[in-house]
Amino acid sequence: MSWIDDLRTLDTNDPGRWPLPFRVAGVVLVFVAVVAAGVWWFVIKAQLPELQTAQKQETELRNSFESKQRMAANFDAYKKQLDEINERFGNMLGQLPSDTEMANLLEDISQTALAAGLEHIEFKPGNDIKRDFYVEVPIKLRYTGSWHELANFVSEVAALPRIVTIHDVTITPKSRDSFDELTMDATAKTYKYVDEDTPAP
Numbered sequence: 001m002s003w004i005d006d007l008r009t010l011d012t013n014d015p016g017r018w019p020l021p022f023r024v025a026g027v028v029l030v031f032v033a034v035v036a037a038g039v040w041w042f043v044i045k046a047q048l049p050e051l052q053t054a055q056k057q058e059t060e061l062r063n064s065f066e067s068k069q070r071m072a073a074n075f076d077a078y079k080k081q082l083d084e085i086n087e088r089f090g091n092m093l094g095q096l097p098s099d100t101e102m103a104n105l106l107e108d109i110s111q112t113a114l115a116a117g118l119e120h121i122e123f124k125p126g127n128d129i130k131r132d133f134y135v136e137v138p139i140k141l142r143y144t145g146s147w148h149e150l151a152n153f154v155s156e157v158a159a160l161p162r163i164v165t166i167h168d169v170t171i172t173p174k175s176r177d178s179f180d181e182l183t184m185d186a187t188a189k190t191y192k193y194v195d196e197d198t199p200a201p
Contacts, residue, residue, distance in 0.1 A: 102137065102190075102192070105160075105162050105164070105190060106123075106125060106139070108160055108162075109123075109139065109157060109160070109164065109188060110123055112153060112156045112157055112160070113141075113143055113153050115156070116145065116149050116150075116152045116153035116156060117145055117146075117149045117152075118143035118144065118145040118149050118150065118153055118184075119143060119144040119145060120143060121142040121143060121144060121183070122140060122141065122142035123139065123140075123141060123142075124139065124140040125137065125138070125139045125140075126138040126139065126140060128192075131191075134191045134192060135191065135192040136189055136190075136191055137189065137190045137191065137192060138187050138188070138189050139187065139188040139189070139190070140187060141184070141185070141186045141187065141188055142183065142184070142185050142186075143183070143184050144174050144181060144182065144183045144184070145181075145182065145184075146180045146181065146182065147180060147182065150171065150182060150184050154166055157188065162190060163190060163191055164188055164189070164190045165188070165189050165190075166186050166187070166188055166189075167186065167187045167188075167189055168185075168186060168187045169184065169185070169186040170184070170185045170186070171183070171184050171185075172185075
């Protein structure tokens, strides 16, 4: 292994006196190192931001694809849920009175109070209040009666075929001497559906 011995005896301070094969090998190694450094500095390093951006986009696209794949797998379930929601929404809309039915609904509430045995003091529909896709119709109520009669009235109003809710309920004794004669102040609210083509009141 004379070349190994020659390699050990090389003077690193005077490469010009190296044997020809070693000088050629040294030049090749230096050339390769310079080329590698140039490729790293001018090609790879300059394109690193683009590579990182591409990797980030790849991750985002992969996540988006997986999300859409899960949605596609559950499409039938989502469609069924949407159909059920639309059906329930349609049923609820059917419980909202139209303008022509409002008079009948007000009469139904008044008759429900009379049937419960309440004494009528005040029954005053207020101004319509426009909401997102419906109109809220408040009705100021004041009745007197016993606990049982008031509770029966509220229960019967909740059972009406049209949606009516009771709010801001205040119950006070009719007088100091009356134990089961009470006055109820409340606001009943019913609702009307507003079509986009129908002008607001």
